[in-house]
Amino acid sequence: MSARQLIVCGTDTDVGKTVVSAWLVQGLVAHYWKPVQSGYEPGNSAKEGLGDSGRLSSLLQLPPSRLLPEAYRLSQPVSPHWAAEIDGVSIDRQRLELPDLAGPLVVETAGGLLVPLTRHWLQIDQIANWQLPVLLVARSGLGTLNHSLLSIEALRSRQIPLLGLILNGPPHPDNPRTLSELGGVTILGQLPPLEPLTREALALQWQQQAMGHKLDQAFAALAQPL
Template sequence: MRLVVCGTDTDVGKTVVSALLVQGLGATYWKPVQSGMEGGGDTGRVQQLLGLPPERVLPEAYRLTAPVSPHWAAERDGVSIDPARLALPAVDGPLVVETAGGLLVPLRRNWLQIEQIAVWGLPVLLVARSGLGTLNHTLLSLEALSRRSIPVLGLVLNGDPHPDNPRTLEALGGVPVLAELPPLDPLDREGLERQWQRSGLARSLQP
């Protein structure tokens, strides 16, 4: 299984979902573009959280200093993101690719992240928040993916369970809600393992 984890918005929990998938699938993790390096960036967070060996965590193609949109972060660092450097790595076994931000985030001023996802040709697992505001963000994201014929595995909703949003998103978005993940406290490897067993993602993501 090789897939792309993308979020509908900032801070929807896609790094936690990526870590969950990496652990559950025994996958290699790759975040090709990292904007903002506080705490080692998301690559460092995933490696620290899961205690992964170095070969399971690939280095970023771009490590950008400022925690802003990738195109601007690159300009501030005096570089231009080259899509040729974002080619999928050759790895054995499952691969989880985490994007920088949402689908229409520009990687440079003439290249959107969704365009890079289309080049990769991998299915997308879309991460969204569970509560207020998720309907608009999620349905717009699904529409953008559909217009470009990018396959969607389904949705993962992060946060306190909502009584209606999952049903509405499935009905209007036309894709399944694969899991609803409550906040994890503490957020650690053991908690992720328990959540993986409860979530049913192992069955949903069988090739």
């Protein structure tokens, strides 16, 4: 297992994967790769039209060398398998091979674990091929228990290593405890709403929550023999 290389996957739509990915990329001084981007708008000068890579790069002022190009840029903001069909594109698994990097890497998936990349290939199948640990991003509030526990079960049924969860949104008085106890998973961090959302605000949260240390511990735990 490559140290400090991980996959960021959400438990649902709009749970804040890209913001959490930015948090990790900045804190780990990592490369960022979004292999499949749906809803990409070429030629749009606004950063919001450039997909998650563009938004993350703008937020962090990331050097171009640390931003890896997408394998697929699909125009429609729908599931990758359908977006590819609309664009007349066939998603080839060989183009989704991990980049050959020795240092930290954050791979952000397109959607959740069971999102189809093709009509015969789910995201979780590709994650299993990558053989990197997964960090799940979940919303902090209502609905997170079901989505998170189902995602944890799906990963474990395929023996995919799970680093832990990051909860995104306003702090909840009970959900972290419930997820930890019922899911048997570590809550690595809780990222509150940041207004304004800046790289400085992310850096402060990273420091206050000792995220570097927590991630080191999580990677070390996965490396221990069963």
